[in-house]
Amino acid sequence: KVFQILRVNVTPGMKEPEMELRVSQWKPHAVIGREDDCDLVVIALHISRQHAALKIIEEAGFTGLYIMDRSTNGIHVNGRRVAKGPWVLLRDQDKLTFEAENIVTVPTFRIRYFGSAA
16 A cells, blocks of 8 residues: 655645655655655644654554654644544545644645555
8 A cells, every 4th residue: 555645735835855755565654844854844833853753554454554743733633633642543535734823824734545556
């Protein structure tokens, strides 16, 4: 399986590492944050250096993409704040947002699942 994290609200001047990330069996771990060495870079003051971790977990015949919040300001999946610490399953078409007080343009991503690498 291939999992895509695609930026919904793209602004002019964004570079590829800010718009999309693909996670697969060949790259089963990734980090989202504001540092240049993150796999998915989100440039905003309210984003932590290493805001969240992604990991593919295979268990009992099911393969899923999971996220763990490592931040101060948190992450939201489909409008609900995710608890800091545990791995949380992301489903196909989930909306992932990085919200904080007084943020006008909230970085927003859509999760997509694909059966195999094309």
